[in-house]
Amino acid sequence: MALIVQKYGGTSVGTIARIRTVAERVAKFKMMGHQVVVVLSAMSGETNRLIALAKEIQADPDPRELDVLISTGEQVTIALLTMALKDLGLKAKSYTGAQVRIVTDDAHTKARILSIDEANLRADLDSGHCVVVAGFQGVDENGNITTLGRGGSDTTGVALAAALKADECQIYTDVDGVYTTDPRVVPEARKLDTITFEEMLELASLGSKVLQIRSVEFAGKYKVKLRVLSSFEDSGEGTLITFEEDSMEQPIISGIAFNRDEAKCTLLGVPDKPGVAGLILGAIADANIDVDMIVQNVGHDGTTDFSFSVHRNEFAKAMAVLDGVKAEIGARATSGNDKIAKVSIVGIGMRTHAGVASRMFKALAAENINIQMISTSEIKISVVVEDKYMELAVRTLHHAFELDQAT
Amino acid sequence: MALIVQKYGGTSVGTIARIRTVAERVAKFKMMGHQVVVVLSAMSGETNRLIALAKEIQADPDPRELDVLISTGEQVTIALLTMALKDLGLKAKSYTGAQVRIVTDDAHTKARILSIDEANLRADLDSGHCVVVAGFQGVDENGNITTLGRGGSDTTGVALAAALKADECQIYTDVDGVYTTDPRVVPEARKLDTITFEEMLELASLGSKVLQIRSVEFAGKYKVKLRVLSSFEDSGEGTLITFEEDSMEQPIISGIAFNRDEAKCTLLGVPDKPGVAGLILGAIADANIDVDMIVQNVGHDGTTDFSFSVHRNEFAKAMAVLDGVKAEIGARATSGNDKIAKVSIVGIGMRTHAGVASRMFKALAAENINIQMISTSEIKISVVVEDKYMELAVRTLHHAFELDQAT
Numbered sequence: 001m002a003l004i005v006q007k008y009g010g011t012s013v014g015t016i017a018r019i020r021t022v023a024e025r026v027a028k029f030k031m032m033g034h035q036v037v038v039v040l041s042a043m044s045g046e047t048n049r050l051i052a053l054a055k056e057i058q059a060d061p062d063p064r065e066l067d068v069l070i071s072t073g074e075q076v077t078i079a080l081l082t083m084a085l086k087d088l089g090l091k092a093k094s095y096t097g098a099q100v101r102i103v104t105d106d107a108h109t110k111a112r113i114l115s116i117d118e119a120n121l122r123a124d125l126d127s128g129h130c131v132v133v134a135g136f137q138g139v140d141e142n143g144n145i146t147t148l149g150r151g152g153s154d155t156t157g158v159a160l161a162a163a164l165k166a167d168e169c170q171i172y173t174d175v176d177g178v179y180t181t182d183p184r185v186v187p188e189a190r191k192l193d194t195i196t197f198e199e200m201l202e203l204a205s206l207g208s209k210v211l212q213i214r215s216v217e218f219a220g221k222y223k224v225k226l227r228v229l230s231s232f233e234d235s236g237e238g239t240l241i242t243f244e245e246d247s248m249e250q251p252i253i254s255g256i257a258f259n260r261d262e263a264k265c266t267l268l269g270v271p272d273k274p275g276v277a278g279l280i281l282g283a284i285a286d287a288n289i290d291v292d293m294i295v296q297n298v299g300h301d302g303t304t305d306f307s308f309s310v311h312r313n314e315f316a317k318a319m320a321v322l323d324g325v326k327a328e329i330g331a332r333a334t335s336g337n338d339k340i341a342k343v344s345i346v347g348i349g350m351r352t353h354a355g356v357a358s359r360m361f362k363a364l365a366a367e368n369i370n371i372q373m374i375s376t377s378e379i380k381i382s383v384v385v386e387d388k389y390m391e392l393a394v395r396t397l398h399h400a401f402e403l404d405q406a407t
Numbered sequence: 408m409a410l411i412v413q414k415y416g417g418t419s420v421g422t423i424a425r426i427r428t429v430a431e432r433v434a435k436f437k438m439m440g441h442q443v444v445v446v447l448s449a450m451s452g453e454t455n456r457l458i459a460l461a462k463e464i465q466a467d468p469d470p471r472e473l474d475v476l477i478s479t480g481e482q483v484t485i486a487l488l489t490m491a492l493k494d495l496g497l498k499a500k501s502y503t504g505a506q507v508r509i510v511t512d513d514a515h516t517k518a519r520i521l522s523i524d525e526a527n528l529r530a531d532l533d534s535g536h537c538v539v540v541a542g543f544q545g546v547d548e549n550g551n552i553t554t555l556g557r558g559g560s561d562t563t564g565v566a567l568a569a570a571l572k573a574d575e576c577q578i579y580t581d582v583d584g585v586y587t588t589d590p591r592v593v594p595e596a597r598k599l600d601t602i603t604f605e606e607m608l609e610l611a612s613l614g615s616k617v618l619q620i621r622s623v624e625f626a627g628k629y630k631v632k633l634r635v636l637s638s639f640e641d642s643g644e645g646t647l648i649t650f651e652e653d654s655m656e657q658p659i660i661s662g663i664a665f666n667r668d669e670a671k672c673t674l675l676g677v678p679d680k681p682g683v684a685g686l687i688l689g690a691i692a693d694a695n696i697d698v699d700m701i702v703q704n705v706g707h708d709g710t711t712d713f714s715f716s717v718h719r720n721e722f723a724k725a726m727a728v729l730d731g732v733k734a735e736i737g738a739r740a741t742s743g744n745d746k747i748a749k750v751s752i753v754g755i756g757m758r759t760h761a762g763v764a765s766r767m768f769k770a771l772a773a774e775n776i777n778i779q780m781i782s783t784s785e786i787k788i789s790v791v792v793e794d795k796y797m798e799l800a801v802r803t804l805h806h807a808f809e810l811d812q813a814t
Contacts, residue, residue, distance in 0.1 A: 094475050
């Protein structure tokens with residue numbers, strides 16, 4: 001007998017028929033003798049519908065009230081699934097975040113979990129109940145309803161698995177596991193049986209949508225065994241997120257992530273002297289803009305070019321800040337480009353294999369894809385390329401690192 | 408400065424525009440220096456939509472989970488109205504039933520309020536907030552979400568007014584007050600400026616839809632000053648529900664109620680001996696059927712006919728019970744009629760004026776309307792007539808008792 005936490009996303013509970021399918025899968029695990037905790041998102045589209053209602057009233061909805069509003073989405077699905085489980089003859093009970101007592105800080109719409117009182121859930125499990133918990137929501141210490149931000153249901157699932165010391169946390173989604181890259185871009189993309197937490201973290205932060213980065217961090221911190229599975233296909237073991245020490249040998253590269261979310265900002269002809277980078281980024285930080293990659297080349301003629309990337313939504317704001325500091329810094333000009341894409345290769349094997357970067361750059365050069373920026377960490381290399389080359393770059397690298405071959 | 412509780416029903420918050428209208432009225436009261444607590448229903452149609460979802464999953468939805476589900480309806484409206492109030496620059500805060508702590512018994516879908524913790528609400532009011540509370544819902548002592556049954560939002564409003572010792576509880580609805588009868592049936596129906604609690608109770612229990620009977624009982628018990636007003640017209644004082652001792656002189660008849668909700672069941676040729684009525688009604692009660700009127704005529708030839716009325720939804724079930732006990736009792740036959748209507752005149756003045764019943768029966772006889780059953784209490788007389796005569800009977804009585812004349 002194992003204790004399993006299963007998290008289902010919005011598309012998995014998007015219709016009455018799909019809710020029944022989830023109930024049948026839960027019943028199957030229950031029949032195998034397992035204890036099951038189910039964590040649910042709102043029906044797909046519901047959270048957006050509620051946010052749209054709020055915005056009809058307030059352009060910038062009050063955060064406390066927005067949480068009261070959107071937390072109803074999961075409250076609907078937990079009730080419906082619990083009814084479906086009872087209709088199958090199972091014992092089942094639903095819990096809102098407040099009823100569990102998932103205590104968070106008071107940062108409405110992006111709260112962080114502080115503690116979980118798992119006593120009632122455990123008593124229900126021990127008396128044979130399936131426990132159905134609303135994802136994405138909690139309460140602060142004063143009983144105000146909070147939400148965890150987009151993808152927060154994954155975090156609820158992992159946090160409950162940690163609190164209950166579950167044997168496994170299963171994240172059911174609309175794909176059947178983690179792929180070497182997005183199969184819509186590279187048809188040869190291969191499902192991975194396992195991937196390490198560090199790789200998953202990099203992939204999540206670099207644009208892979210399969211798992212939310214906060215839930216992966218949480219799982220890593222509390223050593224929760226995490227598995228990504230398809231909600232729509234019953235076959236397959238999905239992808240298990242492993243701890244490095246579990247694995248025998250690592251492939252050099254596990255996956256390729258990409259996104260078009262960024263834009264590049266450049267100050268040209270910046271005086272090449274200490275303190276300038278701090279001045280520029282200080283002004284950007286003061287405007288509450290997050291910076292991703294930063295590149296400064298070796299100077300010549302006493303000046304240099306300074307580039308960084310920001311989220312595309314904040315491109316205009318960042319360029320305005322640059323125009324503002326240009327004179328103060330004595331830079332020659334500003335330039336910006338929001339027609340860029342970031343392509344990243346991720347793999348824990350990089351640590352022990354030299355030449356990964358050169359293999360990457362050569363493969364891109366062979367296709368005449370110019371690299372505009374480069375950023376590296378111990379287990380990933382990201383490059384910025386012209387927007388229109390993104391898919392070609394991903395396919396080229398997928399082939400160059402033989403990701404379509406089983407390891 | 409007064410403390411006012413305002414309750415708005417589903418049609419009053421049925422659209423974003425109407426929610427804004429409610430916010431503007433609340434702001435007006437706030438500007439006059441009053442403290443305002445608002446109690447809201449779900450947007451019109453929402454509760455039915457949620458119940459329909461539940462019934463797609465379970466023909467007879469689990470009551471605990473049904474309450475988790477349908478309580479989301481009011482949670483949506485309290486958040487939206489609070490946003491609208493903030494958008495007008497007011498301080499405002501929403502409360503679910505659980506957050507107030509409106510504690511009820513654990514009778515899911517028809518719970519009764521046991522206690523209200525008003526301390527937090529009062530602190531918010533004292534610091535200048537408008538307080539917006541979800542009607543219709545509470546929690547039992549174990550924190551399970553409960554609902555109060557249809558019309559429960561009225562009860563929440565009155566109960567909060569009692570707990571906070573409010574100066575007035577205003578029930579905003581889609582009519583501008585309590586009428587002598589339904590203006591759709593009698594165009595000359597007149598709005599009453601005042602009506603006593605006892606009359607309002609009778610009218611509510613006899614089919615008037617303006618106020619829920621439980622909220623009127625509650626208001627009577629805790630001496631809450633209750634006023635019915637229009638949510639759509641700003642003019643007018645509505646109808647004030649008074650305590651009898653407040654009133655100088657009472658009209659003989661205040662109003663006429665009617666409904667087509669009932670059906671008549673008769674056992675013919677019942678042996679006229681002690682204990683038979685108990686046997687019949689015992690069998691009906693065992694089948695969980697509520698009986699309204701009961702009529703037994705004087706017997707002849709050692710037998711009598713025994714009639715009673717039940718809700719039309721339970722007519723078939725009641726007739727089946729009668730067919731079952733017929734032999735045991737030695738009755739000759741059963742007969743039933745679900746094409747009946749009940750018309751009732753209500754008035755506290757009846758107590759001191761003789762001849763009200765004969766005036767009623769003569770007026771009906773003059774129109775050739777046959778009376779099938781009669782039931783009386785201290786301040787009401789109800790008659791059952793053939794279904795098709797209902798409107799005529801109401802108009803006839805409205806005229807006979809001069810209800811179209813101002814008192």
